[in-house]
Amino acid sequence: MKKFLLTIFLFFYGNFIHSQSNVFEFVKIPVNAKLSSLGGYNVSLSSHENNFFLNNPALLNDGQNKNISLNFIDYIANIKGTSINYIDSLKSIGKFGISVKHFNYGKTNSYDVLGNYQGVLNGNGVELTFSKSKKLGQFIYGINLKYVLSKIKNYSNNGVLFDIGGIFYPTHNKEFTIGISLKNFGFLFTKFKDHSNNILPFDIQIGSSIKPEYMPIRFSFTVFNIYNGSESIRYNSEKLSLNKLISKLNFGSEILVNKNIILQVGYNFMNRNKINYKFSNQNSGFSYGILLKIKRICINYARSMHNIQGGTNSINLSFNAKQIIN
Numbered sequence: 001m002k003k004f005l006l007t008i009f010l011f012f013y014g015n016f017i018h019s020q021s022n023v024f025e026f027v028k029i030p031v032n033a034k035l036s037s038l039g040g041y042n043v044s045l046s047s048h049e050n051n052f053f054l055n056n057p058a059l060l061n062d063g064q065n066k067n068i069s070l071n072f073i074d075y076i077a078n079i080k081g082t083s084i085n086y087i088d089s090l091k092s093i094g095k096f097g098i099s100v101k102h103f104n105y106g107k108t109n110s111y112d113v114l115g116n117y118q119g120v121l122n123g124n125g126v127e128l129t130f131s132k133s134k135k136l137g138q139f140i141y142g143i144n145l146k147y148v149l150s151k152i153k154n155y156s157n158n159g160v161l162f163d164i165g166g167i168f169y170p171t172h173n174k175e176f177t178i179g180i181s182l183k184n185f186g187f188l189f190t191k192f193k194d195h196s197n198n199i200l201p202f203d204i205q206i207g208s209s210i211k212p213e214y215m216p217i218r219f220s221f222t223v224f225n226i227y228n229g230s231e232s233i234r235y236n237s238e239k240l241s242l243n244k245l246i247s248k249l250n251f252g253s254e255i256l257v258n259k260n261i262i263l264q265v266g267y268n269f270m271n272r273n274k275i276n277y278k279f280s281n282q283n284s285g286f287s288y289g290i291l292l293k294i295k296r297i298c299i300n301y302a303r304s305m306h307n308i309q310g311g312t313n314s315i316n317l318s319f320n321a322k323q324i325i326n
Contacts, residue, residue, distance in 0.1 A: 037265070
């Protein structure tokens, strides 16, 4: 599998190295409520309740077999997203995860350059994912294979994307993890006429999660946009400011009230710096949520603050199919 991962990475590297702007932006929006509550980025947090393998395929290894996760997000500008994730194992291939994600971009009136009404403009995005991981000592590595389709009115774009990720346990204590994920590299089957909109949303993310002994709190921090093609050209031509460096940081924490209640809070500097314009919501960048375990079902709600209109709401319902049936 090591040779397979290396071959895929080297083969498709040339497709994104000269990025200028991105297509398939919806794949970066977290539908998972737990992830949203922790700021939107996390590649190191093991989660049995919510299938985190979409953030880092190596996290598939800690998911429970026959675990199902149903997710919904009411995003900004009437955009809505849903997803269903499933983890299981077979003798022939071992543990695997599958996911179906759908985004509805909403509807808006369309006009030409002269202001003439051109009808209603709408669009959708679909992402199908197959995930696989393997454990090697204190290190776990994995890969996500994704088919992605985006359609706006009569224009469509589709392609295959890959994620490669790893999780390392520096100690035998699973409460301390370090994760890395190379996300969304691959190729397109069809392209928009405007080539500047045909760049894949490649990103490198590194993070760590830790729960200090005897403390009912788990901390996570993630560095994202380590390589972001749409910004790399600008960053090369102008001096990196402290503000730009900080905007790549995401912090999240969980307060473990008891085994059935977990409070969540996060802070995303990018949401604060880029979306928080003069008259926007002063809480931009903050997010919070709560996870409730009710018998054999986990319910997670999250709210993330973005702009003057408020924020986004996410909800997640997860359960183990085998336990429900039994």
